Amino acid sequence: MSQLQQRLQAGDFVVTGEIGPPKGVNVGPVLHEAEQYLKGNVVAVNVTDIQTAVMRVGSLAVSKMLVDRGIEPVFQMVCRDRNRLALQSDLLSAAVLGIENVLALTGDHVVMGDHKDAKPVYDVDSVGLLRAMSGLEAGTDMGLDMKGNPNQLDGAPTFFKGCCTTPCGPDPEAQVIKLEKKVAAGAQFVQTQAVYDPATFEAFMKRIAHVRVPVLVGIVALKSAGMAKYMNRGVPGVQVPDAIIQRMADAPKEDRKKVSAEIAGELVRQMRPMCQGAHLMTLGWDDLVPDILAAAGLKP
Amino acid sequence: MNATERKPNDEIAESLDGAGKVFILGCQGCPIGCETGGQPWVNDMTALVTGAGKAVTGSALIDMICNKALVGIRLGRMVEKLAAADAILVGSCGVGVQAVGNMVGRRAVPAMNTICMGDYQGLWPSEERCAECGECVLAHTGGLCPVTLCAKSLMNGQCGGTGDDGSCEVSPERRCGWHLIYERLRALGRLDDMRRPQAPRDYRKREIADARRRTIRWALEVAEAEDADQPQAVEP
Numbered sequence: 001m002s003q004l005q006q007r008l009q010a011g012d013f014v015v016t017g018e019i020g021p022p023k024g025v026n027v028g029p030v031l032h033e034a035e036q037y038l039k040g041n042v043v044a045v046n047v048t049d050i051q052t053a054v055m056r057v058g059s060l061a062v063s064k065m066l067v068d069r070g071i072e073p074v075f076q077m078v079c080r081d082r083n084r085l086a087l088q089s090d091l092l093s094a095a096v097l098g099i100e101n102v103l104a105l106t107g108d109h110v111v112m113g114d115h116k117d118a119k120p121v122y123d124v125d126s127v128g129l130l131r132a133m134s135g136l137e138a139g140t141d142m143g144l145d146m147k148g149n150p151n152q153l154d155g156a157p158t159f160f161k162g163c164c165t166t167p168c169g170p171d172p173e174a175q176v177i178k179l180e181k182k183v184a185a186g187a188q189f190v191q192t193q194a195v196y197d198p199a200t201f202e203a204f205m206k207r208i209a210h211v212r213v214p215v216l217v218g219i220v221a222l223k224s225a226g227m228a229k230y231m232n233r234g235v236p237g238v239q240v241p242d243a244i245i246q247r248m249a250d251a252p253k254e255d256r257k258k259v260s261a262e263i264a265g266e267l268v269r270q271m272r273p274m275c276q277g278a279h280l281m282t283l284g285w286d287d288l289v290p291d292i293l294a295a296a297g298l299k300p
Numbered sequence: 301m302n303a304t305e306r307k308p309n310d311e312i313a314e315s316l317d318g319a320g321k322v323f324i325l326g327c328q329g330c331p332i333g334c335e336t337g338g339q340p341w342v343n344d345m346t347a348l349v350t351g352a353g354k355a356v357t358g359s360a361l362i363d364m365i366c367n368k369a370l371v372g373i374r375l376g377r378m379v380e381k382l383a384a385a386d387a388i389l390v391g392s393c394g395v396g397v398q399a400v401g402n403m404v405g406r407r408a409v410p411a412m413n414t415i416c417m418g419d420y421q422g423l424w425p426s427e428e429r430c431a432e433c434g435e436c437v438l439a440h441t442g443g444l445c446p447v448t449l450c451a452k453s454l455m456n457g458q459c460g461g462t463g464d465d466g467s468c469e470v471s472p473e474r475r476c477g478w479h480l481i482y483e484r485l486r487a488l489g490r491l492d493d494m495r496r497p498q499a500p501r502d503y504r505k506r507e508i509a510d511a512r513r514r515t516i517r518w519a520l521e522v523a524e525a526e527d528a529d530q531p532q533a534v535e536p
Binding site for chain 1: 451452453454455456457458459460461462463464465466469470471478479482486491494495497498499500503
């Protein structure tokens with residue numbers, strides 16, 4: 001059983017981090033950051049999967065490199081780039097490489113990225129991917145044999161299966177319905193889209209009180225007031241309140257990292273009573289993680 | 301022609317779950333050509349609906365259901381019978397089912413699957429589109445097609461890319477298909493339809509079946525298309 005699963009089952013407030021593989025083979029810096037700032041500070045580290053559809057090193061390879069360095073990965077998988085054959089094959093590959101935590105995501109559309117002319121796949125959606133994982137764990141894949149029975153695996157994997165939800169987006173009722181379907185398909189933990197408004201998050205958590213699955217609130221570290229305004233305009237389901245934007249705008253440039261860590265830490269502290277953990281997305285500012293944890297009162 | 305095949309009666313009965321009163325509406329365009337529709341279909345569906353203990357509030361055949369103007373003109377004379385129905389059972393391609401749903405504001409339930417002939421959108425469609433997926437799910441999506449309206453053709457609800465104004469992440473001018481489906485189902489009081497898990501699609505149904513290519517109808521369509529492509533022969 002993964003550390004992430006054990007710690008959540010033990011009822012600990014669990015913090016996860018995130019790294020994004022580079023565009024090119026220069027993986028040294030991102031691995032260094034993970035070892036320097038995330039190892040020992042967070043329970044597990046998400047490895048993004050061709051995030052925003054910008055081509056880069058794969059999530060599976062970097063997840064394995066984290067395993068080799070004693071850091072537990074959360075292998076993110078999007079449905080955009082692989083059909084059901086490749087998804088299931090990569091899941092088996094993850095299992096044989098010692099990767100247990102898998103986060104199932106739809107994936108940003110290819111037109112959001114740097115290969116806008118690519119074929120978007122979406123052969124299965126996030127619900128289908130979770131069901132495929134549950135099937136593999138039960139020793140069967142999505143295919144059928146000549147008699148119409150599910151194909152049997154020679155050795156079944158074990159996963160800790162995660163999914164995402166958007167607490168501050170439009171149609172919260174529709175989000176809840178989709179989350180229910182993901183949990184019914186096998187999801188065992190949730191990492192959310194970025195939240196900056198504890199009141200909206202609290203209302204969302206009340207809506208999903210019947211869904212018995214641990215939730216790690218998503219925290220994205222702000223780099224500037226401009227980034228916050230951009231997210232409000234361009235990132236669906238993310239709303240940064242004016243008061244937080246103003247704090248970033250008022251901070252002198254040399255203090256921005258400090259103020260960003262304070263804001264993120266305060267958000268974690270405020271939402272800690274409402275959920276089971278926090279997922280810190282520092283977008284390259286990985287050295288901020290110890291400061292965020294300190295501001296949140298989770299580390300000295 | 302948009303080729304259709306009738307859905308199994310069991311599936312139609314399940315799709316009409318909760319609808320005590322049903323209006324039966326058939327297309328007299330393509331379904332006549334593929335011998336799935338017309339008056340025999342209306343008779344069969346009337347027997348199916350009444351046999352299931354439901355009432356038929358009325359029935360009609362319209363030449364081209366893919367055209368909302370025709371649908372509106374013809375159905376305008378039957379407003380009371382339509383208003384009395386909990387659901388409209390539609391015998392047409394996916395374009396027609398969606399056109400009826402958009403025009404009438406009642407649950408539109410497909411009685412047929414649109415099967416792949418290599419893409420065609422009916423004789424006279426407006427914004428409704430059918431992907432000929434062969435596994436029509438319009439009964440459970442408020443009569444709005446997730447395959448054509450969602451940029452990712454997701455089958456189980458919206459992704460995280462829905463804008464606050466209900467737009468799709470791929471373009472501010474495009475509506476999120478699942479936002480539309482959610483709003484429609486909420487208006488119809490049928491959000492439970494969204495809770496139904498939808499299995500991944502069977503992409504074999506996107507291939508034109510060999511049996512279809514062997515039909516006279518296929519040969520005629522191919523021949524007509526080739527004739528249209530050729531310049532008129534000039535007699536010496």
